[in-house]
Amino acid sequence: MRDAAALPEMTPQRRGARVAIGQLIDRSFRYWSLLPAALLFAALTLYPLLNLLRMSVSTIAFANGAEVWTFTPLRNFEALTTDDVLRPAVVNTIVFVVVSVVIEMVLGVALAIAVAGLSRAKRWVRTVAILPILVPPVAIGSMWKLMYNYDFGIFNQALVALGAMPVNWLGSTSVALASVIAVDVWHWVPFVFLILFAAVEGIPPDLLEAAHVDGATRAQMLRFIVLPLLRPAIVVAFLFRAILAFKVFDEVFLLTAGGPGTSTELVNLHLYKVFFEQNRLGYGALLSLAVIAAIVAFLLVSSRVALAVRRNGHSG
Template structure:
């Protein structure tokens, strides 16, 4: 038996495109980031020069108050957007599943926000929230109420970007949960009904437990999306006022592209990746427990 046949024949070859793409666009850039994180990279004259600095960039990250602040801001953002979108997405999936009229329309309309480009979403929300020309303040003004600086104070700006992100990406959670909901064996629900459970009890004690693995998967997805979030904040608040909404992606952008400090930017990126991996591992560790409970 040839080595290739032992490796699985077509199954082996079909992986090649994926491996090549992953190597070129994933592994190679990642290894470059790892390399740069351990040095000082300067772009002088005609190209890049690398100077080994060991753990210096990581020590700097540990002492950088702005990095700590950005991590905290990102933590708040990720937790809030993940929890809210999971609750909303799950509720919408269950409600849509139970709808007796216009179910198809609801299913379609609910996913619309997710297919809009983030830049367009940002422009739409700028036109809603802008203190001078925004629709919200125009409405308040028409009603004789004082205008508000929706993006003008730290809490308001953070609430605004959370709201925009939840509005934009809850449909993804909805789709995942709704698919899982449709996969639940109807006999299980019928059995619950035969046992005398009403709709509320069935939802609480049967449906939601069975959805927990899907909810955990959606949670991982939303955590990663939350850490990657960039467009809306960049266009809506630019990290302000002050640094109230400077989430980690905005900070990394500034270090890498404005200060052209590639070494430190890489180190900050690596630390962030490490934190995301830890969170992902924790959620995956909890998943089997959830599955057993389900």
């Protein structure tokens, strides 16, 4: 790390020439630093969000080539409460999000720490390790579907070669969700890894050196220095991984389309069917808001759980 004293001095002439503009930039920096982001967000998100709110209390029909909006909040709400597919979809979504995100976090954090501890080829390992997120989701869904194929898929070929029974990966209600989760884990561990790897690299080395000098073991250093320092990055990775897991679509759509039965039906898949295939914009919008509310609730619960775990950890 650099300390302030090491900053190179500017020559007086250059400073004189740039002083006016420089001061202007500097003095107003506080404002214009936030301005681009705020403007962009105001311009591109405000209207769609308001539109979503308005849709959620309306029924939108089409006649003579134009939209006809009617105010029907109760009708949409009733659709929400009488939607039979929603209950299994919510249960599956919670299972999907909790299981896949927890696995991804554990594997991803561990991988980041392990890779950072390698003495060579770190950057190559990082490039290779993020290959899955480079593959287009539509290809991931299509290719994994072939790998899971009962008769010709590589997994069953391997199982049969080993003398085991083939598994009905996508066609059995008890296995299908786990198969879908496995694909999600493969796809997104690299995401967690990437963020956490950056965070590990950002740990000030002197802290670890000092601990090492003090005779801390590797496990102690991990437990008391590395993990606490990684907490902010873990939180962010979790936050965005959880949100994206709620919004999972392509892979499940291509792998199982929510079946067999309702075994892999997820809320976002259902939303797609309502909003897009059935063209029910009003109810679809309400469902979207419900999804957002569910994510917020999930994040709040998670933060409580995290807090409780930390307290227990300290007292125990």
